[in-house]
Structure formats: structure tokens, C-alpha cells
Amino acid sequence: MDLLSLFQGADRYQNVFHFDNNYGASVVxxxxxxxxxxxxxxxxxxxxxxxxxxxITYDTHLTNDVIGWLDEAAVATHLLEIYELPPCELLVxxxxxxxxxxxxxxxxxxxxxxxx
Numbered sequence: 001m002d003l004l005s006l007f008q009g010a011d012r013y014q015n016v017f018h019f020d021n022n023y024g025a026s027v028v029x030x031x032x033x034x035x036x037x038x039x040x041x042x043x044x045x046x047x048x049x050x051x052x053x054x055x056i057t058y059d060t061h062l063t064n065d066v067i068g069w070l071d072e073a074a075v076a077t078h079l080l081e082i083y084e085l086p087p088c089e090l091l092v093x094x095x096x097x098x099x100x101x102x103x104x105x106x107x108x109x110x111x112x113x114x115x116x
Contacts, residue, residue: 013041017079021087022048026056027075034068041075042068045082049093060085 012030026044029035033042044066047057058064062081070078 012036016046016054017082018048018054019083019085021083021085022090023057023060023082023085023088024048024054025079025082026054027079034066035070038069040068041070041072042066043070043075043078047088047091049091049096051093053093055091055096 013028015027016024017027018024024046026046027041028044029039029041031037034040035042044056045058045060045062046054048054056066060082062078062085067078
């Protein structure tokens with residue numbers, strides 16, 4: 001496990017973890033995170049890219065969203081679950097962003113938009 005980044009300020013916190021299976025986690029606490037105002041953490045499962053970047057993934061059996069309102073013990077439990085996921089391929093950054101753009105274009109297609 002690699003701890004890639006750590007940011008702590010007076011009112012915010014972020015830690016990014018990278019595991020050998022090409023998954024990781026972004027753990028945050030700030031006023032706009034789920035549970036942040038109560039001193040609790042929010043965790044996102046992330047998948048690494050071929051360029052070293054990462055993106056939140058919603059495609060694991062662990063969750064299809066971020067997980068909020070976590071204490072330190074719950075964060076540790078989720079980190080272990082992510083660590084134990086079967087290895088995945090690195091995302092190809094160029095493909096990842098092209099697919100997202102195509103998805104948005106499909107959502108914003110004028111023929112699919114109805115006026116009120």
C-alpha cells in the first residue's frame with residue numbers, strides 16, 4: 001500500500017491510498033463531505049490510470065457510490081476490503097475521458113431533452 005497524498009488543514013483532510021491491485025481509496029473529511037461536519041470520514045473507491053492519475057469507480061461490489069459517515073475503524077475495514085479486491089487493469093486515461101464525454105453528449109442530446 002502506498003499513501004500517495006495527505007492534506008490536512010484546519011477544516012479539511014484528504015488521504016489517497018494506492019494498492020497493488022490498481023485500486024485505492026480517497027478518504028476525505030471537510031464541510032461538504034458526508035459526515036464531515038460531524039468529524040466523520042467519506043471514502044471513495046478509486047481505480048488507477050495508466051498515467052498515474054485516478055478516478056472514482058462505481059463498478060465494484062463494495063459500493064456504487066461514495067461511502068460517508070465513517071469513523072476510523074470503519075475506514076480501516078473498507079481499506080482492507082479494497083486491498084483484497086481482485087486485481088484490475090489500469091484505466092487508459094484517454095479512453096476514460098472519451099467515454100465520459102460520449103456519455104455526457106448522449107445525456108445532453110437535444111432530441112432527448114423535453115421542454116417544460
